[in-house]
Amino acid sequence: MRRFLRLLAIVLHSTLTAAPLAAGELAVRIGYLQWHPDPGPVLSNVLPEPKDAGQRGAELAIRDNATTGRFLGHHYALITRVAGSEPALLEAFDQLRRDGLDLFVVNVPAATLDALMQHAGGQALVFNAGARDDRLRRRDCDSHLLHTLPSYAMLTDALGQWLNWRRWRRVFLVTGPTPADQAWASAFRRSAARFGLTLVEDKPWTFNADLRRTAARELPLFTQARDYDAVVVADVRGDFGEYVPFNTWLPRPVLGTQGMRPVAWHRVVESWGAAQLQNRFRQLAGRDMTAEDYAAWAAVRSLGTAVTQAGTADMERLRATLFDDEFQLAAFKGRKLTYRPWNGQLRQPIPLVHPRGLVAQAPFEGFLHPRTDLDTLGFDEPESQCRIHG
Amino acid sequence: MTPCLRHTALATLLTLAHPAQAGLAYVSNEKDNTLSVIDTDSMTVVDTVPVGQRPRGILLSKDHTRLYICASDDDTVQVMDLASRRIIDTLPSGEDPEQFALHPNNRHLYISNEDDAIVTVVDVQTKAVLAQIEVGVEPEGMAVSPDGRWAVNTTETTSMLHWINTETFEIEKNIVVGQRPRHIEFSQDSRFAWASSEIGGTVHVIDVERLEPIRELTFKVPGVNPDRIQPVGIALTSDGRYAFIALGPANHIAVVDAHTYEVLDYLLVGRRVWQLDLDRDETYLYATNGVSGDVSVIDVDRLEVVKSIKVGRYPWGVVVDPSS
Numbered sequence: 001m002r003r004f005l006r007l008l009a010i011v012l013h014s015t016l017t018a019a020p021l022a023a024g025e026l027a028v029r030i031g032y033l034q035w036h037p038d039p040g041p042v043l044s045n046v047l048p049e050p051k052d053a054g055q056r057g058a059e060l061a062i063r064d065n066a067t068t069g070r071f072l073g074h075h076y077a078l079i080t081r082v083a084g085s086e087p088a089l090l091e092a093f094d095q096l097r098r099d100g101l102d103l104f105v106v107n108v109p110a111a112t113l114d115a116l117m118q119h120a121g122g123q124a125l126v127f128n129a130g131a132r133d134d135r136l137r138r139r140d141c142d143s144h145l146l147h148t149l150p151s152y153a154m155l156t157d158a159l160g161q162w163l164n165w166r167r168w169r170r171v172f173l174v175t176g177p178t179p180a181d182q183a184w185a186s187a188f189r190r191s192a193a194r195f196g197l198t199l200v201e202d203k204p205w206t207f208n209a210d211l212r213r214t215a216a217r218e219l220p221l222f223t224q225a226r227d228y229d230a231v232v233v234a235d236v237r238g239d240f241g242e243y244v245p246f247n248t249w250l251p252r253p254v255l256g257t258q259g260m261r262p263v264a265w266h267r268v269v270e271s272w273g274a275a276q277l278q279n280r281f282r283q284l285a286g287r288d289m290t291a292e293d294y295a296a297w298a299a300v301r302s303l304g305t306a307v308t309q310a311g312t313a314d315m316e317r318l319r320a321t322l323f324d325d326e327f328q329l330a331a332f333k334g335r336k337l338t339y340r341p342w343n344g345q346l347r348q349p350i351p352l353v354h355p356r357g358l359v360a361q362a363p364f365e366g367f368l369h370p371r372t373d374l375d376t377l378g379f380d381e382p383e384s385q386c387r388i389h390g
Numbered sequence: 391m392t393p394c395l396r397h398t399a400l401a402t403l404l405t406l407a408h409p410a411q412a413g414l415a416y417v418s419n420e421k422d423n424t425l426s427v428i429d430t431d432s433m434t435v436v437d438t439v440p441v442g443q444r445p446r447g448i449l450l451s452k453d454h455t456r457l458y459i460c461a462s463d464d465d466t467v468q469v470m471d472l473a474s475r476r477i478i479d480t481l482p483s484g485e486d487p488e489q490f491a492l493h494p495n496n497r498h499l500y501i502s503n504e505d506d507a508i509v510t511v512v513d514v515q516t517k518a519v520l521a522q523i524e525v526g527v528e529p530e531g532m533a534v535s536p537d538g539r540w541a542v543n544t545t546e547t548t549s550m551l552h553w554i555n556t557e558t559f560e561i562e563k564n565i566v567v568g569q570r571p572r573h574i575e576f577s578q579d580s581r582f583a584w585a586s587s588e589i590g591g592t593v594h595v596i597d598v599e600r601l602e603p604i605r606e607l608t609f610k611v612p613g614v615n616p617d618r619i620q621p622v623g624i625a626l627t628s629d630g631r632y633a634f635i636a637l638g639p640a641n642h643i644a645v646v647d648a649h650t651y652e653v654l655d656y657l658l659v660g661r662r663v664w665q666l667d668l669d670r671d672e673t674y675l676y677a678t679n680g681v682s683g684d685v686s687v688i689d690v691d692r693l694e695v696v697k698s699i700k701v702g703r704y705p706w707g708v709v710v711d712p713s714s
Contacts, residue, residue: 068545068547068549276486276504276528279505280505301547308566330546335620336590372615
């Protein structure tokens with residue numbers, strides 16, 4: 001009952017934000033927008049991804065913000081729009097902007113994000129919590145676009161560092177057919193060069209057979225090579241990759257998008273108070289927290305932290321606060337997180353996980369960087385063409 | 391009789407036989423669901439006692455006869471009789487209790503309910519819940535001023551210190567500090583409160599009369615990445631000379647001059663140093679090292695680590711019994 005009353009209180013808070021505010025009080029409205037195209041049929045359809053991945057993370061964060069805001073007279077509201085197509089999503093964005101919103105968390109593919117930033121025209125602060133594409137951090141940046149989801153390069157650098165650290169340096173790479181698979185694989189090839197790995201094979205996956213029946217026959221033949229230390233799989237949507245572990249020609253570990261994976265977040269992360277975040281999320285959503293949930297949570301919490309620090313909901317002042325040296329996000333990864341001023345990417349450690357356990361967390365000791373070792377993951381300032389702040 | 395029970399009985403006998411000589415320290419082992427009992431004379435573990443699930447915060451009753459244990463995953467506070475080392479009672483604690491503090495009246499126990507954004511106040515005699523106070527997200531550190539006037543709670547995700555009036559159970563003041571405040575400790579005279587912020591990497595010193603921060607301490611350990619300097623546990627000597635600050639994954643304890651706020655030294659201890667406690671005459675400081683699974687003992691006069699004592703997995707809290 002008490003929990004229900006508190007929930008009610010939060011809902012009331014949100015609806016009351018339209019009412020006039022007392023002096024010193026602040027209304028902070030954040031839009032959450034989501035659209036993803038149907039990924040198509042996949043072979044490995046046993047454990048589907050939750051449809052509301054991302055959305056529930058934003059909902060948890062707005063509650064965290066509201067609890068904090070209660071003591072400061074800051075009232076938070078999340079306005080959620082889940083669209084069925086790209087045009088519908090852009091229309092929802094325009095409508096929310098007409099309603100006066102200028103703070104957004106967006107969980108859409110990169111192309112949709114490009115279109116959305118065109119619509120925004122620098123008049124909205126947008127957090128990307130849905131697109132991992134490297135080009136958004138390396139070339140196609142926007143002064144008002146920040147990223148809480150790690151890029152492909154950050155994920156594959158985490159994997160590359162780990163392989164180097166374990167001295168498992170000869171890698172057999174298998175890449176799926178989709179553009180996302182190709183993007184992941186190019187990120188990994190870059191990581192391999194950075195961390196001294198050798199690709200003994202770099203093979204595209206071209207099979208159409210139903211691997212649930214034939215994985216044990218097809219994959220050993222496919223992964224034949226003289227020798228390698230590990231098989232790395234690039235299968236972003238999870239089509240064939242789940243059938244690679246234990247079916248390789250040589251008895252070797254499988255990593256990448258399946259097997260041991262570099263992720264932004266996973267249910268097995270429990271250190272540094274993460275157990276509390278996982279519990280709160282499970283209570284709210286009735287399922288485990290995904291990387292998309294975490295990215296949306298981190299975006300809404302970044303805004304909440306900036307509002308607390310700056311005492312304003314003004315978009316430009318919040319943007320300045322987020323890039324300020326004093327800004328730090330406490331986000332259950334064992335250290336403070338900050339935004340890269342050149343491309344707006346949230347710096348963060350990357351957990352390496354298997355389905356029921358945490359293996360390690362990048363960056364690893366010994367990979368040095370003059371600024372922060374977190375910048376050994378992803379596109380560093382000299383490698384990025386972007387200069388969106390200072 | 392199982393070997394474990396025999397061991398317990400033997401240790402109890404020894405304790406009873408030499409009450410004045412055997413100083414004891416208690417350590418909660420978060421991932422072993424046990425309590426390690428350390429003989430502070432020999433600096434060895436003399437007993438390991440099974441307790442509730444995920445034990446974290448521990449504290450002594452004011453008469454030193456009982457130990458209160460936050461069994462976080464059992465959603466309860468256990469009461470251990472120290473003479474028999476048996477759990478004799480449980481208290482209604484609210485969900486996921488993590489840290490707590492006992493009012494000088496020896497009755498009102500203030501408990502942080504981490505998952506519920508609430509501080510629960512329980513009367514340990516009647517077991518009645520006197521109040522549930524809504525605080526920020528993830529309440530963690532808890533302290534009651536020695537003069538009994540204030541109960542202070544730190545909330546990790548809200549990054550605030552909530553000052554609760556112990557007569558009305560109402561929050562009277564909220565102070566925003568560094569990110570993820572973990573622990574708060576009052577000076578003996580109740581004039582100052584020291585609050586650590588794990589992610590912020592800072593310690594705020596609060597003037598209790600004015601309820602204003604008067605100092606913000608930062609730390610710099612040579613050769614340690616600044617991100618890894620994460621202040622958690624605090625211990626203050628009663629003469630107001632030193633403040634000891636556990637720096638978490640920096641694996642060091644900072645020694646601070648409590649008058650000038652100057653950092654005097656950094657002492658290398660075990661991995662992820664967490665909570666601290668001083669023994670009765672403040673000769674030795676005990677520090678739990680979560681990741682390395684041991685307790686470091688520091689000679690306060692010489693400011694040197696003199697011993698590491700292996701305990702259970704993920705030691706969390708430590709208290710030294712001043713009467714033993």
